[in-house]
Amino acid sequence: MLLLRRALPPSTAYTTATRRLRVPSRISTLPHPHRLATTSSTTSIDPGFVPRPSDAQRKTIYALSTPPGKAGIAVVRISGPEVLQVWKHIVRRAEPEPWRMERCKIMHPTGGNMLDDGLAVYFKGPKSFTTEDVLELHIHSGRAIIASVLGALSHLPFCRPAEPGEFTRRAFLGGRLDLPQVEGLKDLIDAETEGQRRLALEAAGGAVSARFEDLRTGIIRCLAKIEALIDFSEGEDIEDGVYEDARNDATTLLATIRSYLGDNRRGEILRSGVHLTIFGPPNAGKSSLLNFLAQREAAIVTPVPGTTRDILELSLDIGGIPVIISDTAGLRPTDDLVEQIGVERARKAIQAADIALCVVSCEDTDATRSLPSAVADLVTERTFVLFNKSDLRPDASDNEPNNNNGTPTHWWTTSLKTGEGTAEFLTGFAQALKTRFDLDLDQDSPHTPLITHARHRVHLESAAGFIEAFLETTAEDVVIGAEELRYAAQAVGKVTGRIDVEDILDSLFRDFCIGK
Numbered sequence: 250m251l252l253l254r255r256a257l258p259p260s261t262a263y264t265t266a267t268r269r270l271r272v273p274s275r276i277s278t279l280p281h282p283h284r285l286a287t288t289s290s291t292t293s294i295d296p297g298f299v300p301r302p303s304d305a306q307r308k309t310i311y312a313l314s315t316p317p318g319k320a321g322i323a324v325v326r327i328s329g330p331e332v333l334q335v336w337k338h339i340v341r342r343a344e345p346e347p348w349r350m351e352r353c354k355i356m357h358p359t360g361g362n363m364l365d366d367g368l369a370v371y372f373k374g375p376k377s378f379t380t381e382d383v384l385e386l387h388i389h390s391g392r393a394i395i396a397s398v399l400g401a402l403s404h405l406p407f408c409r410p411a412e413p414g415e416f417t418r419r420a421f422l423g424g425r426l427d428l429p430q431v432e433g434l435k436d437l438i439d440a441e442t443e444g445q446r447r448l449a450l451e452a453a454g455g456a457v458s459a460r461f462e463d464l465r466t467g468i469i470r471c472l473a474k475i476e477a478l479i480d481f482s483e484g485e486d487i488e489d490g491v492y493e494d495a496r497n498d499a500t501t502l503l504a505t506i507r508s509y510l511g512d513n514r515r516g517e518i519l520r521s522g523v524h525l526t527i528f529g530p531p532n533a534g535k536s537s538l539l540n541f542l543a544q545r546e547a548a549i550v551t552p553v554p555g556t557t558r559d560i561l562e563l564s565l566d567i568g569g570i571p572v573i574i575s576d577t578a579g580l581r582p583t584d585d586l587v588e589q590i591g592v593e594r595a596r597k598a599i600q601a602a603d604i605a606l607c608v609v610s611c612e613d614t615d616a617t618r619s620l621p622s623a624v625a626d627l628v629t630e631r632t633f634v635l636f637n638k639s640d641l642r643p644d645a646s647d648n649e650p651n652n653n654n655g656t657p658t659h660w661w662t663t664s665l666k667t668g669e670g671t672a673e674f675l676t677g678f679a680q681a682l683k684t685r686f687d688l689d690l691d692q693d694s695p696h697t698p699l700i701t702h703a704r705h706r707v708h709l710e711s712a713a714g715f716i717e718a719f720l721e722t723t724a725e726d727v728v729i730g731a732e733e734l735r736y737a738a739q740a741v742g743k744v745t746g747r748i749d750v751e752d753i754l755d756s757l758f759r760d761f762c763i764g765k
């Protein structure tokens with residue numbers, strides 16, 4: 250069978266028979282050589298696809314949408330088909346005017362007692378967050394009030410408490426949000442730095458999805474050309490050069506995907522944080538540096554070499570960039586079993602880091618600034634160097650560090666004891682990180698990284714693989730070529746959660762310029 254040529258993940262398996270039913274009739278009446286070739290018994294449903302439950306199965310859900318505790322207001326959100334019933338039972342008024350805040354008494358549905366004096370707003374579906382009818386109750390935020398309102402809702406048989414993330418899930422299922430927007434929304438709530446906020450806002454607003462969708466449509470356009478060649482042989486009913494056109498399109502698309510993938514993981518790093526490992530010989534001042542950056546006594550600092558054993562990890566905001574810093578044991582040969590384990594862990598942490606900062610005491614280096622042998626070999630193009638304890642060697646030069654392997658690196662000189670050079674180090678280091686990861690947070694960068702989750706990278710890599718496979722086929726293999734493109738489109742579609750190639754293919758096919 251033709252499709253066995255490449256091992257395909259089961260999720261991309263495709264039922265050609267069902268697919269073909271939706272191709273426009275004037276085309277499907279023609280012979281399809283690949284109809285026989287690509288029949289498969291597996292279904293085309295992606296494991297990530299969640300069928301939309303019917304309204305009958307869908308209960309009305311409620312939850313407190315603000316953090317619990319004492320505050321000015323709390324918002325209880327209710328979503329589902331019975332929202333107007335909820336209104337009737339606990340606000341006890343005529344039907345609400347949609348999207349208008351109303352002052353109201355919130356009543357217990359069975360007893361006659363009033364629970365709070367608050368505000369309510371009704372969002373009529375589909376113009377709501379979940380696309381269902383939504384009611385928001387703005388009440389005073391206090392434990393007893395919140396408990397009484399949630400308790401009252403639990404008395405309504407058609408309501409149940411929402412599961413974690415269920416409002417957003419319904420927004421996704423209702424088509425209000427696609428997957429990058431859901432991810433963006435979560436990242437936005439989790440954002441702790443300016444860079445994270447901007448990146449997440451872009452995703453939540455749909456700009457990221459639009460770029461993935463452009464890519465997917467581009468692949469499908471290319472596929473439409475190949476499909477046309479299958480249905481009409483070139484030169485007969487169809488313009489010349491269509492095959493070449495499709496190949497050129499595919500080459501451009503591949504270059505675009507490659508450019509997205511070759512982003513040094515900027516988006517993922519900006520979202521989840523730069524992993525920075527501090528390393529160096531014992532007593533260089535590594536833990537002192539961690540404490541200086543954290544502005545608190547997070548790590549134990551003593552004059553005893555070998556003080557730090559375990560890795561100590563902290564998350565910090567350095568110039569708008571989230572940085573996860575690891576302080577490690579000083580590197581030296583040792584007979585102490587515990588210290589040996591610490592040194593081993595330090596080496597692993599250096600390897601795993603996005604960036605390493607090698608701290609060396611000015612006392613441990615000479616006028617040529619040769620790095621001690623224990624650390625010189627660990628310097629790579631991802632390493633920055635800090636010469637510390639400049640107060641102990643006022644005569645120290647300011648030469649570039651010499652690691653004997655010629656790797657150029659950024660370096661600074663400080664005294665963490667007197668504070669000399671620390672301000673320059675801080676600004677220089679933040680700038681070096683921005684440059685390193687191409688994170689220009691000060692301007693509205695036109696080249697915001699596209700990939701912010703490992704999931705995006707996996708699907709784009711797989712799409713690139715399929716397009717490459719298409720480019721390896723020849724004009725005689727158009728049937729296989731079309732399948733490769735179809736898989737490529739599906740791989741990109743998995744990023745946004747849209748995997749149905751046929752909808753778009755059909756419409757493109759209809760517009761496709763076929764000779765009269």
Ligand SMILES: Nc1nc2c(ncn2[C@@H]2O[C@H](COP(=O)(O)OP(=O)(O)OP(=O)(O)O)[C@@H](O)[C@H]2O)c(=O)[nH]1
Pocket residue numbers: 530531532533534535536537538549550551552553554555556557558577578579580637638639640641663664665666667
């Ligand atoms: N004179 C001077 N002493 C410093 C400076 N920075 C740190 N120290 C001292 O150097 C000693 C070692 O500092 P640590 O921060 O514990 O060094 P470390 O590299 O973490 O050491 P280990 O964890 O043992 O590998 C402490 O007594 C610090 O107070 C500096 O700039 N000048």
Ligand SMILES: [K+]
Pocket residue numbers: 531532550551552553554555556557
């Ligand atoms: K020490």
Ligand SMILES: [Mg+2]
Pocket residue numbers: 535536537548549556557576577579
């Ligand atoms: Mg230490």
